[in-house]
Amino acid sequence: MTRARVATTPPRLDPELTIDRMFELPAGRSFSIRGTASIQPAASDATLNRLLRIGVVGEGQIVSSTSSSRLVGSLTNGPWAAFDGNDATSWMPGFQTGPNTWVEATTKTPTTISHTDITFVNDGLHMVPTRLLLTADGGSGGSYSLDTNMKVASGVERGATQTLRISFPPLTGRKFRLSVEGFIAVTVKDRISGTQNHPPIAISEMTLGQLKPLVIATQFESKCRSDLISIDGIGVPVSVSSSTADAMAQRQIAFSSCGEKLSLSAGTHHLRSAFGVGTGINIDNIALASPSTQIAPAVAPILNLKSHWTSRWTIEAQVPKSSAGQFVAVGQSFGPGWTARLDGLDLGAPLLIDGASMGWRLPAKMSGAERLVVTWTPQGTVNIALLASLLGLLLCLGLSLGRASKSQIWLSDSRPTVLRNPGMRRPFITLGVAIAVALCVSWWYLPVSLLAVLYLFRSPSSFKNVARAIALFIVVAGGCTIAANQMHLVRSIEWPNHVPLANGMTWIALALWLVLIVATAPKLEGAIVINEGQNPTDTERRRGLNVPISAQSLTTDERDLLPLVVAPSGALRTLALLRAILVKRR
Structure with a gap:
């Protein structure tokens, strides 16, 4: 019986302060008791003075x-x-x-x-x-x-x-x-x-004048005492011994029963250990040992199967034939996502072995060697997500870097008119998006998002400045990441929590990005007319447009709001690409 504990480093607290267990015996038996313990550092000075002599x-x-x-x-x-x-x-x-x-x-x-x-x-x-x-x-x-x-x-x-x-x-x-x-x-x-x-x-x-200093015993020994463990409310005498150095370093120290063996009747029994703050000793592990009354049957030999990884998430092995039940253990951490098939037969959910690894019970009789396949099934979902992300990335790269063919049919210049300062035409939608993204990140991002919205309402040309601000946010977040590396933070999934600035700057950049797209997305009006034989100029093509621009049909405000007018590289170009997709420019 083991007490759950993690308090080797303060201020951690043990999940279990004492061992409190119920167990049942089919028949009366005599037991000796042994186990491990440790000194409780939260005990009083008087208790530790007495305990450590x-x-x-x-x-x-x-x-x-x-x-x-x-x-x-x-x-x-x-x-x-x-x-x-x-x-x-x-x-x-x-x-x-x-x-x-x-x-x-x-x-x-x-x-x-x-x-x-x-x-x-x-x-x-x-x-x-x-x-x-x-x-x-x-x-x-x-x-x-x-x-x-x-x-x-x-x-x-x-x-x-x-x-x-x-x-x-x-x-x-x-x-x-x-x-x-x-x-x-x-x-x-x-x-x-x-x-x-x-x-x-x-x-x-x-020092106190010429008085000789305090002396600490080199050997820690607790004589037979019955206040550390009790069964059915009756104290069980045990003795603890260790070097004082090990005890004060909170290393594991051994204890064992003293006096006569413990006799227990058939039925249910209740075992409890004492609270370490009062006694100065935490009982960490208890073992009740009793001589067997029967000769144990011979144990079948353990076979080490030769296995190989067919992929990064699949293990295969050949299991020899058997006339008795077998159990196969896999040296991987236990997880419900593991599946095992024996010649196509699903062996069901894995069983926990030794608190960490896993295994499956095989059929009682096997006429011949059979193929065992163990698979980590969640990897399939991960692979699909990775593939979708890759395709999306390739699509974005193709749209942003590709150039349309000169021989294709182009849209005429009689395109829909872009409304002047379109954000003013949908203030409630824009404000709603600003509030939503701010509250999803943190409350103090709300005023920042609202300021960005007001700035966008002021002038349609503010698009460029807000886009540059977003790029600056991303650069600052990257700088915080470099600083975290210089601080030698542990590389784990939680490390951004230790650098709140980097985490916050990244989220606020994404929030402003969404607000910018919604606030400045032009509204489409009118029909689109197909006209053959007209190609865009090189300037228009560099802007990412697949339609020739006519000075009579486009206002200055519309040119400022075209989603791919100024998109040289990096985050700004990606932002412009998203806006272009949103308004169906391509």
């Missing part, structure tokens, strides 16, 4: 420590790290912590001290204290405050330290607390989310 071994005169808070998810940055005599470890109270952060040490017997050495991490990546307060027994044994006159270091190595040597009037007591009453905040930008964080203060080491 901090300060109870060796000759140290500091026996325990606690603090206002500690770095979330970390055991190595607990308060004990400030008093263990090791400069390589440090206590950190956590991100976004403010004044009145404190760390406290408890001694074996009442002690008088008059000086302390405090080593802070000052590398430009941690807060720096400006005012400190040292108290003994909550102030009853005396207190002393001082200004540190420290500044945030720059140009130093990561992890660089600075030591303050402080002398003060004698303080007497067992509990000595150092409080940070003021500090210089350091702001660091999260490379992924873009938010501003304030890294915590870090105290690498603090």
Whole structure:
């Protein structure tokens, strides 16, 4: 039985905080119990001090420590790290912590001290204290405050330290607390989310006069205890053992039953593990083992079939004949889109194997070798979509780059008249499109789209400027993509979410593009007359027109609104092509 967990890195939370399972036995059996566990970093300082035997071994005169808070998810940055005599470890109270952060040490017997050495991490990546307060027994044994006159270091190595040597009037007591009453905040930008964080203060080491530092046991061992696992409400005694280094690094540690074997009757039983915050130990995996009462039958040998990929989404193999049932396992991730056929016979939906791969049960009897074909069926839909996209792209390229034959029949110059400033003739349609595309992207794109619509209404020649603005949006989005590459963001399908500007600029370009097409699309009126023998000039052909232009039949406004008048390359030419298709110019 395994607890679902993902909280190795804060601030992730485990889907299951405890193991809570029901199981049924057909007959009474005796079991031994074993499994794996881990230390719960959210447990209190007192619980972890007791569990890890901090300060109870060796000759140290500091026996325990606690603090206002500690770095979330970390055991190595607990308060004990400030008093263990090791400069390589440090206590950190956590991100976004403010004044009145404190760390406290408890001694074996009442002690008088008059000086302390405090080593802070000052590398430009941690807060720096400006005012400190040292108290003994909550102030009853005396207190002393001082200004540190420290500044945030720059140009130093990561992890660089600075030591303050402080002398003060004698303080007497067992509990000595150092409080940070003021500090210089350091702001660091999260490379992924873009938010501003304030890294915590870090105290690498603090001495209390001549007292010997706190000692941490090298071996972590929890004697037989019945508060970690229960079955049917009755505690099951188990013992946990590990090295302290593994335990504090939150590696898996083993536990096993102690005392007599667990006897369970036939029927349904309820197993639960304790909440790790209270006990300090998370039970991650439990196995109940019982000697078999029968001799297991011989297991049939496993055959490795030779298979080959006939395509990027199809596997074929020859399955040998068999007089008994067989099961074929495929080393691909499980997915409902996989299908398997044995000589044309559909084997049905795949079955999950080992939580990741898949397989199928084969017929009980097979007279001879048969051909097994395993196919990823969704690929067919993907291929059709890719083919449709390719054909559409080729069509667009052909329409935009192709040139009509001189020998074909051309439309006469008595073409339909383009209305002056056509966007004004359909304001409700244009505004509706602007609002729709804006709300489909994000609310703040709405005013941008509306401004574009008003600009289009002002003058039909504004088409060129809006088209250039769209091209600029696309260029800016491309620049953001390059910046994301320079930031070494993980190449995944979600990476644009980490660069909101690129995502937003791309969507707003598409939104304005649609608004531009709807707002400036000319309205067709009148009949089209076919006239043989008239060919467009080279200038007209470069504009993409397949009809000769007559100065008498076209107004200046119409020439400005012709969809392919100015379309040199790239996004502008594609935009003009879409407008041409929309108004059926070709």
